[in-house]
Amino acid sequence: xxxxxxxxxxxxxxxxxxxxxxxxxxxxxxxxxxxxxxxxxxxxxxxxxxxxxxxxxxxxxxxxxxxxxxxxxxxxxxxxxxxxxxxxxxxxxxxxxxxxxxxxxxxxxxxxxxxxxxxxxxxxxxxxxxxxxxxxxxxxxxxxxxxxxxxxxxxxxx
Amino acid sequence: xxxxxxxxxxxxxxxxxxxxxxxxxxxxxxxxxxxxxxxxxxxxxxxxxxxxxxxxxxxxxxxxxxxxxxxxxxxxxxxxxxxxxxxxxxxxxxxxxxxxxxxxxxxxxxxxxxxxxxxxxxxxxxxxxxxxxxxxxxxxxxxxxxxxxxxxxxxxxxxxxxxxxxxxxxxxxxxxxxxxxxxxxxxxxxxxxxxxxxxxxxxxxxxxxxxxxxxxxxxxxxxxxxxxxxxxxxxxxxxxxxxxxxxxxxxxxxxxxxxxxxxxxxxxxxxxxxxxxxxxxxxxxxxxxxxxxxxxxxxxxxxxxxxxxxxxxxxxxxxxxxxxxxxxxxxxxxxxxxxxxxxxxxxxxxxxxxxxxxxxxxxxxxxxxxxxxxxxxxxxxxxxxxxxxxxxxxxxxxxxxxxxxxxxxxxxxxxxxxxxxxxxxxxxxxxxxxxxxxxxxxxxxxxxxxxxxxxxxxxxxxxxxxxxxxxxxxxxxxxxxxxxxxxxxxxxxxxxxxxxxxxxxxxxxxxxxxxxxxxxxxxxxxxxxxxxxxxxxxxxxxxxxxxxxxxxxxxxxxxxxxxxxxxxxxxxxxxxxxxxxxxxxxxxxx
Numbered sequence: 001x002x003x004x005x006x007x008x009x010x011x012x013x014x015x016x017x018x019x020x021x022x023x024x025x026x027x028x029x030x031x032x033x034x035x036x037x038x039x040x041x042x043x044x045x046x047x048x049x050x051x052x053x054x055x056x057x058x059x060x061x062x063x064x065x066x067x068x069x070x071x072x073x074x075x076x077x078x079x080x081x082x083x084x085x086x087x088x089x090x091x092x093x094x095x096x097x098x099x100x101x102x103x104x105x106x107x108x109x110x111x112x113x114x115x116x117x118x119x120x121x122x123x124x125x126x127x128x129x130x131x132x133x134x135x136x137x138x139x140x141x142x143x144x145x146x147x148x149x150x151x152x153x154x155x156x157x158x
Numbered sequence: 159x160x161x162x163x164x165x166x167x168x169x170x171x172x173x174x175x176x177x178x179x180x181x182x183x184x185x186x187x188x189x190x191x192x193x194x195x196x197x198x199x200x201x202x203x204x205x206x207x208x209x210x211x212x213x214x215x216x217x218x219x220x221x222x223x224x225x226x227x228x229x230x231x232x233x234x235x236x237x238x239x240x241x242x243x244x245x246x247x248x249x250x251x252x253x254x255x256x257x258x259x260x261x262x263x264x265x266x267x268x269x270x271x272x273x274x275x276x277x278x279x280x281x282x283x284x285x286x287x288x289x290x291x292x293x294x295x296x297x298x299x300x301x302x303x304x305x306x307x308x309x310x311x312x313x314x315x316x317x318x319x320x321x322x323x324x325x326x327x328x329x330x331x332x333x334x335x336x337x338x339x340x341x342x343x344x345x346x347x348x349x350x351x352x353x354x355x356x357x358x359x360x361x362x363x364x365x366x367x368x369x370x371x372x373x374x375x376x377x378x379x380x381x382x383x384x385x386x387x388x389x390x391x392x393x394x395x396x397x398x399x400x401x402x403x404x405x406x407x408x409x410x411x412x413x414x415x416x417x418x419x420x421x422x423x424x425x426x427x428x429x430x431x432x433x434x435x436x437x438x439x440x441x442x443x444x445x446x447x448x449x450x451x452x453x454x455x456x457x458x459x460x461x462x463x464x465x466x467x468x469x470x471x472x473x474x475x476x477x478x479x480x481x482x483x484x485x486x487x488x489x490x491x492x493x494x495x496x497x498x499x500x501x502x503x504x505x506x507x508x509x510x511x512x513x514x515x516x517x518x519x520x521x522x523x524x525x526x527x528x529x530x531x532x533x534x535x536x537x538x539x540x541x542x543x544x545x546x547x548x549x550x551x552x553x554x555x556x557x558x559x560x561x562x563x564x565x566x567x568x569x570x571x572x573x574x575x576x577x578x579x580x581x582x583x584x585x586x587x588x589x590x591x592x593x594x595x596x597x598x599x600x601x602x603x604x605x606x607x608x609x610x611x612x613x614x615x616x617x618x619x620x621x622x623x624x625x626x627x628x629x630x631x632x633x634x635x636x637x638x639x640x641x642x643x644x645x646x647x648x649x650x651x652x653x654x655x656x657x658x659x660x661x662x663x664x665x666x667x668x669x670x671x672x673x674x675x676x677x678x679x680x681x682x683x684x685x686x687x688x689x690x691x692x693x694x695x696x697x698x699x700x701x702x703x704x705x706x707x708x709x710x711x712x713x714x715x716x717x718x719x720x721x722x723x724x725x726x727x728x729x730x731x732x733x734x735x736x737x738x739x740x741x742x743x744x745x746x747x748x
Contacts, residue, residue, distance in 0.1 A: 044344050051343075057327020058343035059351070066332045 018053035077119035086125035089133040100147040164235035180226040194313035195227040205318040257288035268366035300348040301529040302355035310367040316359035324643040328353035356471035356667040357525030357676015381424040390425040395523040395587030395672035398694035402679040403554035409690030414569025432579030434497035439707035442490040444724035463660040470530035471667030481739035489734040498543030523675030549677025578712040581705030589641035589671035590617040593664035605631040638663040
């Protein structure tokens with residue numbers, strides 16, 4: 001059975017979101033968008049509720065969730081780390097920075113550390129190419145990040 | 159209707175506006191090869207995602223080749239379907255597809271029936287020039303269906319069947335790009351999904367990605383075991399389709415050859431599910447009349463309409479989707495299970511065999527029957543009433559393996575007593591047949607009069623949802639019929655909303671009824687095959703000396719010797735069942 005039960009409160013939140021889109025099947029992506037921004041992520045139970053409310057199959061909801069990289073079934077960390085993989089950052093060594101984060105946190109892109117503190121994702125261009133390579137932690141931007149500088153960044157959040 | 163004139167392969171063709179290039183070409187006999195495209199004409203079943211790109215054609219003035227299945231005709235269009243550019247592109251597309259496909263064709267369950275294999279032959283592919291990563295996925299085995307999605311080519315026919323036609327929603331394309339597959343929600347096993355095992359995904363899958371669970375080896379072992387008495391029953395729809403597996407024309411009736419083959423295979427008793435279908439009519443018909451009489455007497459608590467319950471895919475569907483209405487379907491077991499219950503009690507006693515030493519095998523046009531016979535409520539002390547259910551295709555394999563030359567077999571009869579049947583039971587195999595059979599008996603029992611004409615042709619046909627009013631000697635009985643679970647859903651939603659005016663509804667999960675079952679020889683989208691099977695069913699009925707279930711002499715004897723009366727105490731215990739709420743059974747994490 002369902003391993004993490006949703007609270008009544010959360011179920012009602014999801015139902016309200018669905019209702020705000022008139023429980024329309026065609027609004028699935030908007031509903032998921034709003035739900036994720038409210039709950040942080042889209043675990044299986046949440047998808048079940050959305051499917052029921054919109055009168056569509058859970059398989060279909062899961063299909064949409066897994067198609068778009070924006071949607072995630074894993075909760076983001078307390079401090080989400082995003083590495084810019086845009087052209088400028090990439091040519092200035094963003095991949096090496098990413099590899100260092102992976103090694104240091106022992107997680108890969110799309111995952112969250114076991115203590116729930118950090119999660120890792122990639123993004124494309126934050127408009128600060130002059131500072132390449134760029135890393136964001138939450139809303140804070142770090143520029144000219146080198147692989148040997150990431151421990152220092154992480155220390156800010158420990 | 160606006161007509162469009164275009165040129166295909168230097169031939170001028172006129173086609174209605176909105177027609178695809180593919181269909182316009184077919185009109186003048188030009189076959190453009192297709193793979194993901196699928197159609198069952200006249201049943202509103204069409205799959206054209208335009209994804210596989212096998213049907214690409216060149217259209218003068220366009221830079222890129224266009225998929226014929228998804229490109230509409232335009233005035234003055236000049237199309238080339240088989241020039242060098244097209245042929246090269248088509249072959250490359252296929253070669254790329256094959257580069258991510260297992261090459262275990264020698265032992266693949268779909269070998270010989272695989273559309274990908276045929277396409278490779280047709281396009282003359284002799285090697286796979288592209289070597290690269292291959293997607294791998296775990297194999298998922300359910301009681302009826304095996305998913306081996308390494309062999310999936312993402313044609314999405316199964317997804318269309320499961321969602322658009324059946325509205326089951328067990329399967330969806332998930333993930334993206336190279337890792338995309340068709341899978342249940344959260345990629346859980348099919349067994350944990352709302353799958354009904356109707357098998358329509360299997361019946362349209364072009365490759366070996368979706369196949370049935372093969373039980374033939376268990377049958378071979380049972381037949382070789384001297385301590386076992388092996389009994390076989392064959393469903394109505396099998397006899398009008400089995401011949402296709404041996405090169406016969408669709409619609410050939412092979413009842414006699416099938417009985418002979420089964421006897422040659424070593425089955426001790428060759429019986430007929432049709433006998434149990436007659437029994438079903440006795441029980442279900444009595445139940446219908448019971449509810450109807452109460453209703454007429456003013457009892458407002460009585461549940462109408464009554465729904466037929468012989469189709470296990472349909473039973474699974476309403477247990478998952480209409481669990482608030484579990485008291486509406488007839489409680490009568492399906493013919494397969496009625497047969498098993500009678501074989502392992504009445505018949506086992508008659509021949510002095512312990513039920514544990516009796517093996518009951520059913521030959522079914524169906525994959526859901528495999529699941530049905532494994533249900534706990536159809537077991538006694540762990541021993542199932544029906545031990546194994548084989549599909550029509552599996553029986554054909556078994557016959558071929560055993561070196562039996564099916565086509566030259568002399569016709570033989572079924573054994574007695576569980577092999578005697580009427581025309582009413584044969585028509586169970588086609589949509590509308592069960593309710594027609596029920597009408598033949600219910601009319602005579604209710605009115606006490608003989609029917610002048612046993613054919614209720616108004617109940618026949620292939621329209622998705624049909625309705626008719628049958629005159630029970632002044633009492634109009636409203637009948638609804640649906641085949642395909644999406645159509646069934648529509649009728650059931652009316653019932654739920656209190657809008658249904660029917661007294662009885664027949665539902666079959668598969669389009670066409672059992673003749674189009676998930677276990678039948680592959681029709682590859684040829685609707686004519688289904689039509690011919692259906693015609694053969696009614697032809698077999700018309701040729702039977704007895705055509706009403708309640709006149710089957712062995713059924714009459716069974717009630718006299720053993721059961722007492724229909725819906726009586728013994729019947730209730732052996733021939734009726736109950737249903738379960740499966741709406742919450744969708745398990746997320748296990």
